[in-house]
Amino acid sequence: MNTQLSNSKRMLTLAGTVLTQFALGSVYTWSLFNSPLSEKLGDPISQVAFSFGILSLALAVASSLSGKLQERFGVRNVTIGAGLLLGVSLVLTAHASNLFMLYLFAGLLVGFADGTGYLMTLTNCVKFFPERKGLASACAIGAYGLGSLGFKFINMYLLEHFGLAQTFNLWGGLAMVMVIIGGLMMTDAPKQTAKVADAEDxxxxxxxxxxxxxxxxxxxxxxxxxxxxxxxxxxxxxxxxxxxxxxxxxxxxxxxxxxxxxxxxxxxxxxxxxxxxxxxxxxxxxxxxxxxxxxxxxxxxxxxxxxxxxxxxxxxxxxxxxxxxxxxxxxxxxxxxxxxxxxxxxxxxxxxxxxxxxxxxxxxxxxxxxxxxxxxxxxxxxxxxxxxxxxxxxxxxxxxxxxxxxxxxxxxx
The missing domain is CATH 1.20.1250.20 (MFS general substrate transporter like domains)
Structure with a gap:
């Protein structure tokens, strides 16, 4: 009974991680938005693209801090929070009227939301599969990579049919829902399992x-x-x-x-x-x-x-x-x-x-x-x-x- 429950938890966590990682990977479609944002704001593309650099820095900082957040609030709550912040940040980006607002919303906030969910959910998922760490990691990391591919077509379609602002609104809503659903499926991995498995590996x-x-x-x-x-x-x-x-x-x-x-x-x-x-x-x-x-x-x-x-x-x-x-x-x-x-x-x-x-x-x-x-x-x-x-x-x-x-x-x- 306990084994079945444990298997159910880890398979749900894997599925939730894959769904979450797919949504988080959508930020890698950012180059699609540089030209439209440059035209909207009237600033050079190189300055607009700087927002992705800020996003990446915020992502890295949040990733390094996410373990402490997980210890305090649990993987499910932190992932749901990351999903909410990601959605709100992309909606706010739709209303950015200058570079400072773009750097704040699309750079700092989107990056922090993405990083909070990325490394924490990945490592938590891998800990559930000590005997198949490579496979679990490949599933999660592969989903993150596929997210940029899938959302490339989604965001290009949205840009073509709905315009820049509405694209950010729809992208934010879709990504938020996916991350929240993924978070609800997750459970914190037992710590000792990962430690023993790593020692054996x-x-x-x-x-x-x-x-x-x-x-x-x-x-x-x-x-x-x-x-x-x-x-x-x-x-x-x-x-x-x-x-x-x-x-x-x-x-x-x-x-x-x-x-x-x-x-x-x-x-x-x-x-x-x-x-x-x-x-x-x-x-x-x-x-x-x-x-x-x-x-x-x-x-x-x-x-x-x-x-x-x-x-x-x-x-x-x-x-x-x-x-x-x-x-x-x-x-x-x-x-x-x-x-x-x-x-x-x-x-x-x-x-x-x-x-x-x-x-x-x-x-x-x-x-x-x-x-x-x-x-x-x-x-x-x-x-x-x-x-x-x-x-x-x-x-x-x-x-x-x-x-x-x-x-x-x-x-x-």
Whole structure:
């Protein structure tokens, strides 16, 4: 009876998480709105697109704080609250009449709502499936990626038939209902199950680094730089893909908008392919591969003669790398610093998710376009790739040199 009840709870939680993640993933259609908002507000696209950088930063900060909210209020209540805030924020965005209001409503509030629901519901769902963490993670993360694809068609239809303001109202209402229904289906995962499963799944963890110990290692900051680099590349391109296609590659609006679908599919493929690969290959090597793919994409944007095909290839490479990195990184951080404190350790590194996108938008705003940001991305990718190739596992803190020289295996079996 208890087993049946437990299975029912975890399957309902999985279904609710998939529904919630699908709705939260809708924010990745943001590039569809840059041109209409630019026309409405009378401001340059680069300044309008800056709202997505703020959104990403708020998302990252909220994600790092959502665990504490869950401890206090429970996953169901926090998810419902996130859904309400997301819906209200998108409705308020419909009435934004200047950049400040856009940054506040679409950037800060939408990002905070999305981030509050994203990482918390994902990790809660995975804890329910200690024997199939990869499958549960793939379902949840895949739904988040599919959300941008599904809402690409929904939001394009709404923009065409109802106009900008009403699109935000309808999008907000639909996303809010989906997140609230998903939240009502969720239950907090039992804590001990995840801890035992993680211990069984990890090869040989000799020490769990606290956050204070981890930040004293060079490896922590190297991982942070690599994560920030991929997030800066991925989130910036996702946020302005349609505008890059129109204004940089000189595609027509309909063709340029197809980049949103290309990004969504590539993002999802990156999450699935690199996520599965990370169970068979050392995760730092998977990240190195992701950096190479991203480097190819950014180099293509800068140095290839761009047409629709080469443009789609470039953004697909960047989205593939971004999706895979986001999927692999929590486990990678646990490989380096242990499982018991991975939420805090990864939580700090995860701030690079928002900082990277924010930095990309600032560079574009200060230097007047996409190209300057692409060159900075290129330089950071080269540096990060060198780090990924040369990084070593940290030694046990507060130990003698002999113990500190021991490596913690990266590979999971």
């Amino acid at each position: 990890t090869a040989e963890v000799t020490h769990d680094f606290t956050l204070a110990e981890a930040i004293k290692t060079s490896q922590f900051w190297m991982l942070a730089v690599m994560f920030l680099t991929v997030c800066m590349s991925g989130l910036y391109v996702i946020g302005v893909a349609k505008d890059v296609g129109q204004n940089y590659v000189h595609l027509d609006g309909s063709t340029a908008a197809s980049a949103v679908a290309v990004i969504a599919v590539a993002n999802l493929m990156g999450r699935l392919v690199l996520g599965i690969m990370s169970d068979r290959v050392a995760r730092i090597r998977v990240i190195a591969l992701a950096l190479v793919v991203c480097l190819v994409g950014v180099s293509s944007l800068l140095f290839l003669h761009l047409n629709s095909l080469s443009f789609f290839f470039a953004v697909a490479c960047i989205a593939f790398s971004f999706g895979g990195t986001i999927t692999v990184y929590p486990s990678l951080v646990s490989d380096f610093f242990g499982l018991n404190n991975v939420t805090k350790n990864y939580g700090l590194i995860y701030l690079g998710f928002g900082v990277g996108s924010f930095a990309g938008s600032i560079i574009a705003s200060l230097f007047g376009g996409f190209v300057a940001t692409f060159y900075v991305m290129l330089a950071l990718l080269v540096v990060s790739l060198v780090m990924a190739i040369t990084i070593k596992m940290p030694g046990t803190p507060k130990s003698d040199h002999a113990n500190a020289s021991r490596s913690i295996p990266v590979q999971q079996n």
